[in-house]
Amino acid sequence: xxxxxxxxxxxxxxxxxxxxxxxPGVACSVLRVKEGGLLDPLAAPSLPExxxxxxxxxxxxxxxxxxxxxxxxxxxxxxxDIENDPRWTAFKQHILPxxxxxxxxxxxxxxxxxxFGTFALYFKxxxxxxxxxxxxxxxxxxxxxxxxxxxxxxLERERRASVDALTxxxxxxxxxxxxxxxxxxxxxxxxxxVVDLDNLKTINDTFGHxxxxxxxxxxxQRIRTTVLPDHAFRLGGDEFAVILQDAGAIADLTGAATxxxxxxxxxxxxxxxxxQPRATIxxxxxxxxxxxxxxxxxxxxxxLYHAKETGRGGFVRYxxxxxxxxxxxxxxxxxxxIALSEGRIEAYYQPVVQLETGEIIGMxxxxxxxxxxxxxxxxxxxxxxxxDVDVAAKLTQGMLDLVAADVRSxxxxxxxxxxxxxxxxSADFHSGTLYDRIExxxxxxxxxxxxxxxxxxxxxxxxQNDPVVAREIKALRAHGLRIALDDFxxxxxxxxxxxxxxxxxxxxxxxxxxxxxxxxxxxxxxEGLLGIARKLDIRVxxxxxxxxxxxxxLLEIGCKLGQGYxxxxxxxxxxxxxxxxxxxxxxxxxxxxxxxxxxxRSLSGRVRPEAVDLAGKGRRAAS
Numbered sequence: 001x002x003x004x005x006x007x008x009x010x011x012x013x014x015x016x017x018x019x020x021x022x023x024p025g026v027a028c029s030v031l032r033v034k035e036g037g038l039l040d041p042l043a044a045p046s047l048p049e050x051x052x053x054x055x056x057x058x059x060x061x062x063x064x065x066x067x068x069x070x071x072x073x074x075x076x077x078x079x080x081d082i083e084n085d086p087r088w089t090a091f092k093q094h095i096l097p098x099x100x101x102x103x104x105x106x107x108x109x110x111x112x113x114x115x116f117g118t119f120a121l122y123f124k125x126x127x128x129x130x131x132x133x134x135x136x137x138x139x140x141x142x143x144x145x146x147x148x149x150x151x152x153x154x155l156e157r158e159r160r161a162s163v164d165a166l167t168x169x170x171x172x173x174x175x176x177x178x179x180x181x182x183x184x185x186x187x188x189x190x191x192x193x194v195v196d197l198d199n200l201k202t203i204n205d206t207f208g209h210x211x212x213x214x215x216x217x218x219x220x221q222r223i224r225t226t227v228l229p230d231h232a233f234r235l236g237g238d239e240f241a242v243i244l245q246d247a248g249a250i251a252d253l254t255g256a257a258t259x260x261x262x263x264x265x266x267x268x269x270x271x272x273x274x275x276q277p278r279a280t281i282x283x284x285x286x287x288x289x290x291x292x293x294x295x296x297x298x299x300x301x302x303x304l305y306h307a308k309e310t311g312r313g314g315f316v317r318y319x320x321x322x323x324x325x326x327x328x329x330x331x332x333x334x335x336x337x338i339a340l341s342e343g344r345i346e347a348y349y350q351p352v353v354q355l356e357t358g359e360i361i362g363m364x365x366x367x368x369x370x371x372x373x374x375x376x377x378x379x380x381x382x383x384x385x386x387x388d389v390d391v392a393a394k395l396t397q398g399m400l401d402l403v404a405a406d407v408r409s410x411x412x413x414x415x416x417x418x419x420x421x422x423x424x425x426s427a428d429f430h431s432g433t434l435y436d437r438i439e440x441x442x443x444x445x446x447x448x449x450x451x452x453x454x455x456x457x458x459x460x461x462x463x464q465n466d467p468v469v470a471r472e473i474k475a476l477r478a479h480g481l482r483i484a485l486d487d488f489x490x491x492x493x494x495x496x497x498x499x500x501x502x503x504x505x506x507x508x509x510x511x512x513x514x515x516x517x518x519x520x521x522x523x524x525x526x527e528g529l530l531g532i533a534r535k536l537d538i539r540v541x542x543x544x545x546x547x548x549x550x551x552x553x554l555l556e557i558g559c560k561l562g563q564g565y566x567x568x569x570x571x572x573x574x575x576x577x578x579x580x581x582x583x584x585x586x587x588x589x590x591x592x593x594x595x596x597x598x599x600x601r602s603l604s605g606r607v608r609p610e611a612v613d614l615a616g617k618g619r620r621a622a623s
Contacts, residue, residue: 002143008032008151012043015143019121019136020046026133027100027122030144032151033060033071033115035162036170036178037231047122051094057181059231061245063087063189066105067118072229072245074115076106080126090183095122104129108141110149117141117148164234166213167220175233175241179293182243184286190243191250191285193257194300195223197238197264198278198312202468211271218270219277222263227256241300250285257281257315280307284318302326333391336369336382340394344370347402349576351583352421352541352563355555359585364421364455364563365403366570367395378570392427399423400441406573408445415580416587421453421484426460429472435479453505455484470501477502484541489525498536506533510544510564516553527557 001011016028027046034040037060041052058064060071069087070077079085080102082092088103095103100122108117119141121133129137152159164171170178182190197219204212216238223232223240230249233241242260249256260281267276282304284296299318305326307316316322339345345367352362367379403420410417428434442449454476460469473483484505489512508529512522526542533540542554545564554562568579 002147002150005150008147009042011147012144013045015140016043016045019140022136023121023133025124027098029067029118029120029122031055031067031071031118031120032148033117035159036174036233037061037072038174038178038181039064039068039071042117046098047100048094048098051091054091054094057177059178059181059243059245061190062247063089065091066103067120070105070107070118070120071115074107074229076104078102078104078128080128090185099124101126102128104133104137106137106141108144108148110145110152116152117144119144164220167217167234169220169224169232169234169240171233172235175235175243178231178233178243179297182286182293184290184292184296187286187288187290188250189286190245191253191256191283192296192300193242193244193253193260193281193283194235194297194304195240195242195260195264196280196282196304196308197240198280200238203270203275207271207273207275211273211275214270215268215275215277218268219264219279222266223260226259226263253283253285253317254315257283257317261313261315278313280304280312281315282307282318283315332382336395337391339369340391340398344372345395345398345402346370346376346572347399347406348376348570348572349406349420350563350570351568351576351579352561353567353583354585355551355560355562357585358567358583360580360583361561361585362419362421362453363576363580364570365399365423367399367423368570389427389430392425393431396422396425396428397437397441400438401444404442404445404447406576407442407447407451409573410577410580411447411451413577413581415577416584417451417580418585418587419451419453419482421455423455423457423486424460426469429460429469434472435476435481438481449479449481453482453484455486455507456503457486458488473501473503477504487543488529498538502536503538505539505541507541507543513542513544513550513554513562513564514546516550518553523553523557526554526559530558 001014012030016030019028020026027044029044029047030042032040032042039055039058039060041056044052055065055068058068060068062069062072063086064072065088066077066079077087079087082088082095082101082103088095102123102125103120104123105118105120107115108119110116119137121129121137123129162171162174163169179192197216200212200215203215220232220234220240223242227242227244227249230242230244230246233243235241244250244253244256261279264277264279267274269275282300282302284299284303286293286296290296299322302322303316303318306322307314309329310316336345346369348366348368349363350366351360352364353359354361368376369379369382370376399422403422407417407420424434431437438452438454439449442452456469456473477483482504484507485503486507487509488506489509506529508526512526515522516526517523530540539561540559542559542562543564545551545554545562545566547566551562551566571579
């Protein structure tokens with residue numbers, strides 16, 4: 001029958017009948033294991049039809065009867081007491097009425113050593129299989145293997161519809177079927193990990209799509225191998241999924257995810273380029289109250305979304321409050337989007353001063369949002385909106401337009417204005433249009449770009465090893481724009497990065513300044529950084545100066561520039577204009593802008609910081 005091409009189910013049915021004739025009182029079954037670990041009953045002539053319907057497309061697992069367990073474990077499984085064995089809990093009500101009390105199932109392997117079927121005997125006594133029965137089963141699984149392999153070749157076209165052509169993993173369609181067949185009756189019996197490969201688009205753009213494809217193939221194979229005996233799927237693009245049924249993996253979901261992150265993160269050669277991939281994972285396990293498997297999938301997606309937004313490269317497990325956190329983020333994004341459309345985004349300014357004279361040599365533009373009721377909130381209250389690429393781009397565009405108009409008004413009033421610092425987000429660098437947008441915004445107001453400094457935080461600068469940001473910084477500097485590295489000392493950047501991605505200004509984070517005192521390590525670090533910066537021709541600004549002692553100590557170790565509440569908080573355009581009229585540093589006719597702290601002539605001579613009250617309020621109140 002195999003040689004003449006008789007269909008697999010008819011052949012399996014005939015084989016079962018022949019075995020049952022040789023073994024009176026014993027029932028026989030043949031099951032196929034499809035891609036993704038789904039069961040497909042081929043023949044069970046003496047078992048109830050409803051039993052075959054129940055296990056059709058059921059995913060194999062350690063507690064899925066005898067056959068599902070044998071396929072999952074890759075070894076023979078003997079259940080001598082169906083009535084009391086936990087592996088039969090969900091199925092025994094359909095078998096026991098037929099008088100069967102025990103079952104012995106043996107896996108059938110293909111030429112590659114993978115399980116692709118099972119052959120089982122059902123007994124009406126609570127017993128193990130006998131020698132004669134084992135001999136017949138040994139011959140039968142050999143015949144079944146031949147029949148299944150022939151059938152697999154015939155069904156190659158069908159498999160292509162359920163397998164991802166690039167990686168060889170089961171595809172989204174297979175995943176949906178597998179997920180729908182998982183039982184949700186026993187909390188903690190399975191879990192789901194959703195894996196997102198980071199920066200695939202960047203790799204495709206930088207090294208070509210062939211390199212990206214090779215990376216996907218490598219990552220897919222690593223995930224597949226790492227999660228065995230459980231199954232991995234490619235959902236599409238840069239996303240994978242893993243259905244975990246192994247008790248150890250479910251009990252230590254973080255450990256299972258960490259193993260995947262570790263193996264994915266190993267550098268690999270793709271088209272001659274060494275690429276170090278990285279992934280982000282969200283996970284959820286079946287919990288009490290989960291109505292269906294799709295709910296668990298939704299929770300795992302929530303966790304992945306949260307992981308990507310709060311810090312790529314790690315694992316986040318779903319917890320009940322995560323939906324609220326995501327909802328809050330979405331609400332913040334919506335609120336900022338509405339504020340942009342209603343013109344409620346405003347630019348506030350904090351002066352950057354020369355510490356020796358107290359003169360203003362620049363301003364940092366800070367984004368503020370005016371609530372409908374009129375109160376002003378700082379950017380920290382809506383920083384989550386910057387995770388949305390479109391909102392972040394619109395927010396930056398709004399700030400560029402506001403700042404360009406303000407600078408034009410200061411220049412028109414004859415104020416010796418030097419520069420304004422504008423904060424740039426990661427999304428701005430990835431847009432590919434940042435320079436054009438800056439040039440257009442300031443060009444409309446006829447403001448030369450020599451008045452512009454772009455401020456980039458450490459986390460954006462190189463916190464995620466993003467080659468796009470590094471490339472864009474170099475391009476912007478090539479256009480003549482100046483780059484300031486903000487919050488230096490709080491993130492991932494190091495001095496070695498300044499060799500490959502140079503900047504013009506370093507702004508020391510206030511956490512160093514707040515603890516500044518003689519003999520303090522922070523003071524030694526700042527002093528050392530000042531020496532290095534001088535040799536690299538990089539200007540240094542100390543942020544967060546709040547006391548006269550801090551200002552004096554910074555001057556003592558050679559820091560020329562600073563900003564903070566000692567001088568002024570961030571103020572409106574009108575207040576900033578008044579500050580500039582009173583304290584802007586004069587510019588010599590032949591003096592280039594953005595000398596940023598080189599010795600300059602002061603109209604009033606040296607002025608101690610404590611004698612300068614730029615904000616028009618007491619120092620303590622400002623602090």
